[in-house]
Amino acid sequence: MSNVSSERIPNNVDLASDRKLQRALEAWQPRFIDWWMEMGPEGFQSDQVYLRTAISVEADGWAHFDYVKMPDYRWGIFLTPPTQSRTIGFGDNLGKPVWDTVPGEHRNALRRLIVTQGDTEPASVEQQRLLGQTCPSLYDLRNLFQVNVEEGRHLWAMVYLLHSYFGRDGREEAEALLERRSGNEDKPRILGAFNEPCRHWLSFFMFTYFTDRDGKYQLLALAESGFDPLARTTRFMLTEEAHHMFVGETGVGRIVERTIELTQKNSNGDARAEGGIDLPTLQKYVNLWYSVSLDLFGGEISSNAANYFASGLKARAKEDRYEDHLVLDEVMSFEVPRADRSGFDRQDVPLRNAMNEVLRGEYVEDSQRGVDKWNRQLEEAGLAFRITLPSTRFHRATGLYAGLHFDPEGRLLSEAEWQAQKGQFLPTEDDETYVSSLMQRPIYEPGKMAHWIAPPAKGIKGRPIDFEYVRRQDI
Numbered sequence: 225m226s227n228v229s230s231e232r233i234p235n236n237v238d239l240a241s242d243r244k245l246q247r248a249l250e251a252w253q254p255r256f257i258d259w260w261m262e263m264g265p266e267g268f269q270s271d272q273v274y275l276r277t278a279i280s281v282e283a284d285g286w287a288h289f290d291y292v293k294m295p296d297y298r299w300g301i302f303l304t305p306p307t308q309s310r311t312i313g314f315g316d317n318l319g320k321p322v323w324d325t326v327p328g329e330h331r332n333a334l335r336r337l338i339v340t341q342g343d344t345e346p347a348s349v350e351q352q353r354l355l356g357q358t359c360p361s362l363y364d365l366r367n368l369f370q371v372n373v374e375e376g377r378h379l380w381a382m383v384y385l386l387h388s389y390f391g392r393d394g395r396e397e398a399e400a401l402l403e404r405r406s407g408n409e410d411k412p413r414i415l416g417a418f419n420e421p422c423r424h425w426l427s428f429f430m431f432t433y434f435t436d437r438d439g440k441y442q443l444l445a446l447a448e449s450g451f452d453p454l455a456r457t458t459r460f461m462l463t464e465e466a467h468h469m470f471v472g473e474t475g476v477g478r479i480v481e482r483t484i485e486l487t488q489k490n491s492n493g494d495a496r497a498e499g500g501i502d503l504p505t506l507q508k509y510v511n512l513w514y515s516v517s518l519d520l521f522g523g524e525i526s527s528n529a530a531n532y533f534a535s536g537l538k539a540r541a542k543e544d545r546y547e548d549h550l551v552l553d554e555v556m557s558f559e560v561p562r563a564d565r566s567g568f569d570r571q572d573v574p575l576r577n578a579m580n581e582v583l584r585g586e587y588v589e590d591s592q593r594g595v596d597k598w599n600r601q602l603e604e605a606g607l608a609f610r611i612t613l614p615s616t617r618f619h620r621a622t623g624l625y626a627g628l629h630f631d632p633e634g635r636l637l638s639e640a641e642w643q644a645q646k647g648q649f650l651p652t653e654d655d656e657t658y659v660s661s662l663m664q665r666p667i668y669e670p671g672k673m674a675h676w677i678a679p680p681a682k683g684i685k686g687r688p689i690d691f692e693y694v695r696r697q698d699i
């Protein structure tokens with residue numbers, strides 16, 4: 225284990241022994257900081273934030289909690305230690321030793337996987353950069369920044385792989401990761417959900433619940449990779465990712481809790497009249513962020529996905545659970561929309577070509593778990609409303625259902641029907657304006673919560689809820 229405190233770039237990859245790589249990363253570091261100052265949380269860079277920092281990969285001591293200014297955060301490079309004589313666990317190379325260098329024939333595919341993953345990390349920081357200015361509490365402000373700095377570290381993780389294993393074009397890709405901008409028309413981020421605006425905290429909690437969860441499944445699939453450095457990097461990233469989804473799940477749960485109180489307080493059962501976020505509005509944001517996150521898994525039928533699996537680059541989540549790792553005989557059956565929109569035809573697809581859908585299916589199940597918890601809150605309060613996940617056909621921009629319109633139950637709609645009804649399914653400009661109007665002023669008083677959200681059940685790392693999670697410097 226390297227001595228973290230003495231190094232510019234904390235790491236467990238013995239960076240000091242590879243001068244060339246160390247110099248390359250030390251040259252990239254100031255550019256990263258420039259990007260962070262320009263695109264990271266706006267207005268909080270001199271504040272002391274109570275943050276967790278990854279310092280090793282030991283399960284019981286990997287993180288250190290203390291106050292730190294975000295630009296001084298020690299973004300490090302940590303890989304789960306290698307497993308002795310690990311072999312490839314799936315696809316045509318099943319049973320062969322894993323690769324410690326990039327096999328020439330898979331170079332382009334691997335670089336594409338790493339760049340696509342890497343691009344999401346800074347993108348989310350960019351999407352969330354103004355949210356601190358409307359935070360519902362210091363506790364939430366700290367959680368936002370925790371997510372932001374860790375996404376920054378995930379960028380470092382991918383840049384380490386690009387610099388170490390892909391030579392000149394890897395370095396160019398690492399530069400480009402700092403040049404694209406979320407939502408920018410000329411140089412957008414690679415994936416759709418990461419160009420969606422995240423204007424307020426309701427979207428932030430939905431994003432961390434639904435979109436970070438896509439990240440979890442992509443990382444689980446890459447954690448099986450035959451390219452061992454990628455597998456080990458993504459394994460460690462998963463430990464951090466869990467907190468991001470916790471922020472989303474509990475954030476929405478706290479809104480539901482407050483909404484229940486406000487609904488019951490109002491004689492017409494109208495939470496909006498009491499300055500809260502009513503359940504139908506909450507449902508629209510579920511529909512939005514769930515559907516854009518489903519797109520991140522890619523098309524239902526995909527030769528790329530088949531190739532990634534065949535060559536041992538990207539597996540199913542927790543591949544160990546399956547018996548058959550070759551997957552040459554199975555098929556998955558799809559309902560493919562007819563070109564004339566008159567209905568659907570069944571089509572059997574070799575399962576290797578349906579790997580995106582396999583991963584998406586796991587994600588759908590996992591997403592339902594939090595929804596069930598929110599619904600238990602509603603049930604216990606005696607409210608009839610239930611939050612639902614829309615059909616996987618709803619509001620899709622990639623795959624079989626893109627270009628068509630469906631209602632949340634998955635029924636095909638005409639263009640005219642869609643135009644007439646979409647305001648019931650997805651947030652309208654009025655909804656955006658209303659939700660934003662609840663969050664015009666930040667709350668910086670320790671322990672105090674905005675009106676529209678309930679306090680958390682407990683604080684961070686044993687600290688009380690009214691702990692000063694962020695020490696503001698310039699107010």
Ligand SMILES: [Fe+2]
Binds near residue numbers: 374375378439465
């Ligand atoms: Fe991440």
Ligand SMILES: [Fe+2]
Binds near residue numbers: 375436439465468
């Ligand atoms: Fe994340």
